[in-house]
Amino acid sequence: xxxxxxxxxxxxxxxxxxxxxxxxxxxxxxxxxxxxxxxxxxxxxxxxxxxxxxxxxxxxxxxxxxxxxxxxxxxxxxx
Numbered sequence: 708x709x710x711x712x713x714x715x716x717x718x719x720x721x722x723x724x725x726x727x728x729x730x731x732x733x734x735x736x737x738x739x740x741x742x743x744x745x746x747x748x749x750x751x752x753x754x755x756x757x758x759x760x761x762x763x764x765x766x767x768x769x770x771x772x773x774x775x776x777x778x779x780x781x782x783x784x785x786x
Contacts, residue, residue: 709769713762716752720761723747 723743753760
């Protein structure tokens with residue numbers, strides 16, 4: 708679930724570049740720029756407890772919990 712949320716947020720982050728590459732016609736550059744600024748300033752994405760979830764953060768979360776699980780499983784055998 709975290710990876711999907713991170714992927715959605717990453718796509719939202721790249722959306723202004725996509726919109727900026729569109730050709731809306733002659734004399735519409737200013738309108739396109741306003742749309743790009745609106746998307747960028749809206750900070751769209753998926754948030755959990757006011758924290759933007761990105762795929763890199765989700766991967767770090769899984770790594771940390773995996774390491775904690777590994778250490779917890781090794782601890783009984785160390786004595």
